[in-house]
Amino acid sequence: MPTIIVDKEKCIGCGACVALCKNFKLDSNGKAEPVKAEVDKITCEREAASNCPVDAIKIKE
Numbered sequence: 806m807p808t809i810i811v812d813k814e815k816c817i818g819c820g821a822c823v824a825l826c827k828n829f830k831l832d833s834n835g836k837a838e839p840v841k842a843e844v845d846k847i848t849c850e851r852e853a854a855s856n857c858p859v860d861a862i863k864i865k866e
């Protein structure tokens with residue numbers, strides 16, 4: 806099952822992933838996290854990962 810991982814140390818809270826993909830939200834510290842870390846199928850997560858300015862989103866397949 807693919808897993809979505811956000812490196813919160815790297816995340817600068819720009820919100821790009823949230824805007825691009827409904828499977829991301831910002832936590833109370835303004836850092837992104839997946840709504841669902843384990844998904845049946847990767848959809849918009851890949852686009853979000855490739856648009857993250859600090860390369861903080863990883864997808865394990």
Ligand code: SF4
Pocket residue numbers: 811815816817818819820821822823836837853856857858859860861862
């Ligand atoms: S796109 Fe990257 S830096 Fe911006 S909020 Fe998402 S994970 Fe954080």
